[in-house]
Structures are given as structure tokens and as C-alpha cells.
Amino acid sequence: MADPVSIPALPVPLRRLNAPDSHRVEGYDRLVLSTAGGTDLFTDPADGARRDNAPALVGALDGDFRVSALVRVGLSAAFDAAVLLLYASPDAWAKLCLESSAQGRPTIVSVVNRGVSDDCNSFAVDPQAEDVRLRISRSGSAYAFHVRVGDAPWELIRYFALRDTAEVGFLAQSPTGEGTTARFEEIAYSAERLADVRDGS
Template identity: 25%
Template sequence: MSDVIPTQSASRDIPWDAGRWSNRPVSTRVSEDGTLYVMAAEGSDAWRHTSYGFVHDTEHALLVSFISGTSMEVEFGTPFEEQFDQAGIFVRVSAEHWVKAGIEFTDGTPHIGAVVTDGRSDWSATPVPGWSGRPVTMRISWADDALTVRARCSEGPWKLVRVAPFDAWEGVTAGPFVCAPTRSGLEVPFCRWSVGEADRSLH
């Protein structure tokens, strides 16, 4: 994972009520400062086949249209304590073709990573223990045939997480997501959701 600074461009906030849930969470609420709190259902997850053998399609993703030539950012808190607690950005084409990128609590440590799925899932993850309990911003940029995933903690530098091939051209949606595969009671605060131009360069 390397430090990068994506080209900054004008962006616009997306209102929480603009999205549609892939699977409704246990509850949602918006605080006075505009933060969206989402409580995940126990057992919610997104995965297809690889290594584990199962298919899970029960993530809570709040989705709007996502088009080539744009980027999306989601800022969220990380109150993760149990195995596989996770949140970030979800990009969905179909039940068999999707990408999720964010922070996942694995084996006692938060990891930053992505799951790229086209029939079968492919997971990459890097431990970031210093990010525990701190706000994180995920950014996915769609340019031509690829998604570029970046992340930063608080106001720190952007880090390149993943460059993944992406061959969908229409009917794509994306937005914030949360999953709680192993427990009940996980409530994640989402502070900001925005869309802008795609990053103009990889480095």
C-alpha cells in the first residue's frame, strides 16, 4: 500500500434519502449534525464461494447510480470489536459481480482492503492497527476499465488500496455499506457521502 494524493475535483454531497438499500438494516437514524447511524443485522455479509464455500448476499448497502468517469467517497466511523465487523463502499452490478472496499476487523486488528467478486470472491487486506476507532474515508474512482480504491484515516494522506479490472458499463450502483457477520449490535456512523470526477491519474 503506497501513499498517493488523488487529483482533487469539485464534489457534491449525496443525501442519505437518495439511496436504496440492497438489504434493509435493523435500524437507521440521522443525528442533528446529519450523521447517519446504521445498525447491521447479525449474520449480514457479502461473499461468493472462494475458500469458505458459501454465498452471502445480505450486506446493508445504500446505493445510487454510479457511472464511469466519476468517483465516490464515504466517510465513516470504525467502532469495530468483533470478528469481521466491516464498513465502507459497495459497488454493485449484480449478485455475482460487485466490489466492497473498506475497513474490516479481522483476528483482533482492523484491516483495510477490498473484495472483488466476479462469480467468485477475491479478498485483499492489510492491517492498519493505528486506524482503530478513528474516522476513515474510502474513495473509489471509476475510469475506463478499472476501479481505483483509495483510503485515508482522519485527515491523513491518501493510500492506494487496490486497482481492479471492471468491465461493467451500465446499471452500476454504489454507496456506503455495513456488515456484521458474527454478532448483533454493530452500529456504524456515516458522516459524509459524495460524488465527483474520477481521479485523473493513478499516482
């Protein structure tokens, strides 16, 4: 088994779900994760076809938490993405993505998988935006996805239940392209519970 990956900003080491083309930890709070082409995490709701070869690093956090990162990713092909991932099993997981839409626009996308995947495009992001932050929070048995662009407030994207044993981490995907590199910067962890899931505070 490969050695776990430690990011000083996080209180637990991360294990590999699939081996990335390459990864490196930079300083206290940065991770660079590269993937080959043809990689994805998605189970088609139409026919149940599963793709689960996207590289990811995940770890188990106890209790309530918030994990966030400023994300940057090369969006060369449709559905290239940098992802914050919540992972319980191959049938139970959720992801929050900065992803290239089918039309080539940077888009906030979320997927919750319970046997099969849903797929929700929330909003397009200005291609010039350089400060897009994704966050996963757990409050008891519930999880929340939030996004903040620039100085705007945190915006709620999803509020849902999964499994309280889910691990949290980072994923890169390039299902239709030739590969991409995702950068997760200013990675931050807090054990503080959200005061208000709706406004993200």
C-alpha cells in the same frame, strides 16, 4: 417497494439491497446504518457458498466519479465492518472496508467478487485513529479504491475492472457478531476524473 433514501451530498437517491435494522440520514452528508448479526456479503472461493444478507444502500452514478466518506464503526466481533460498496449483480461487486480482522485489529480490507470472492487485507489501522476515509472512483471502465488515514495522502488499495453499470453505496456487516452500527460522515461526491490513479489525485 420501500421509498428510496436521499442523502443531499449525493446526486442520486439510493435503493435498499437488504433492509437494515435501522438507518438515518443526518444533515447534508451523514448516514448511520445498523445491521443485525450474521450479515455478510461474500462468496467463498473454496466451495462457492454465498452470503448476501448484509444491508446496503446503493445508487447508479453516470460517468466518472469519486465518492468518499469518513467511516466509523463498532468493531466488536471479527469481520464487523463499515463498507463502501460497488454493486453490479449478486455475482459482480466489490467492497472496500474498515473491518475487524480475525485478530481483532481495525484493518483495511478489500474484496472483488467475480462469481466468487477474493479477500485482501491491506494494512492495520491504529485503533486510536479517528479519521479513516474510504473512497471509490470510476475512470472510464476502471475502478479504484483509495484510503486516507488522518492527514496522510490517499493510498491506492485496488485498481480493477468490473461492470460500468455498477451502483455505488454503503453497507454494514456483522458476520460473526451480534450486529454493529456504521457511520459514514462527510460523504462527498465529485464528477471529476482522477488525474493519477496511483497517487490518488
